[in-house]
Amino acid sequence: MNLSVRIKTYALCTLCLCILNIAQAQKKAASLKFKVIAFYTGKEDQAHISFVHEANKWFPAMAKKYNFTYDSTNNWKNLNTAFLAKYKVVIFLDTRPEDSLQRVAFEKYMKGGGGWMGFHFSAFALNQSAVPQNWDWYHNTFLGSGEYGSNTWRPTSAILKVEGKNHPAMKGLGSTFKASPNEWYRWQNDITKNPDIQILASIDPVSFPLGTGPKQSEIWHSGYYPVVWANKNYKMVYFNIGHNDIDYEHKTNKDLSRTFGNPAEDKLILSTLLWLGNTK
Structure with a gap:
């Protein structure tokens, strides 16, 4: 084979390889089901920081396995209409937006x-605290829970106890499952009386007494406490999970528990995310 033919053959092979690579890249891009953006603050409470670190490892692993993209940011200025337009699902890992323009963009x-989907502290609001209830649409209309009551x-x-058995988020969970250690919240509003709210899971009475104190008010002996719920008017699910147990007493701040790695909770979170990302 002379030099000219070899050059032409090499050029043709290179072109074919480029075309193949482009086709594979396009196929991969087309197969991406949806994009997820998680907002977090990651400050103040080591239990919340621990959860955020866990989440930002677990979600990327799930993204590779289930073919979606996961981005995360602690820059809440990105909570604007142009930025959000790139994503199918928004996650609040630990807090809520405080800026009025960011709130307007999220509501829109x-x-x-x-x-x-939101976790634990993202629903927290308490007047006379650093996080007052000053966003009625979010706390009363969207979440329905109002202010924090106790924990x-x-x-x-x-x-x-699984209640919303027909909801896609609860698929395959059975009638009950054991949750990871968590600081459980009670809310000001009774969401059982809100027709827009669908409760998906609550504390099963077999869990009582719940908590160890030392304050007696921090140990629940009875009552009804929703833990996971959806608002029928929106594509959303709130989880009251996301507060790991931390070694505060010995001032090591070491993790004493994890949220992810619990098969039932992992299934719940993943089913919810896939439902949110794959529905119109």
Whole structure:
């Protein structure tokens, strides 16, 4: 084969390889089901920081396995209409936006059909605290829970009763499952009386007494406590999980528990995310 033919053959092979690579890249891009953006603050409470670190390892692993993309940011200025337009699902890992323009952009995103899941402290609001209830649409209309009421302490596991068995988020969970240790919240509003709210899981009474104290008010002996719920008017699910147990007493701040790695909770979170990302 002379030099000219070899050059032409090499050029042709190179061109074919480039075309193949482009086709594979396009196929991969086309197969991506949806994009997820998680917002977090990652400050103040080591239990919340621990959860955020866990989440930002677990979600990327799930993204590779289930073929979606996961991005995360602690820059809440990105919570604007142009930025959100790139994503199918928004996650609040530990806090909520405080800026009024960011709040307007998020409300517009949700009313436009965007998907959302929030964890634990993202629903917290308490007047006369650093996080006052000053966002009625979010706390009363969207979440329905209103202000924070009280909590259990220390973080302990609980048996959760599955209520919304027909909701896609609860697929395959059975009637009950054991949750990882958590600080459980009670809320000001009774969401059982809110027709827009669908409760998906609650504390099963077999969990009582729940909490270890030392304050007696931090140990629940009875009552009804929703833990996971959805708002029928939006594509959203809120989880009251996301507070790991931390060694505060010995000032090591070491993790004493994890949220992810619990098969039932992992299934719940993943089913919710895939539902949010794959529905119109």
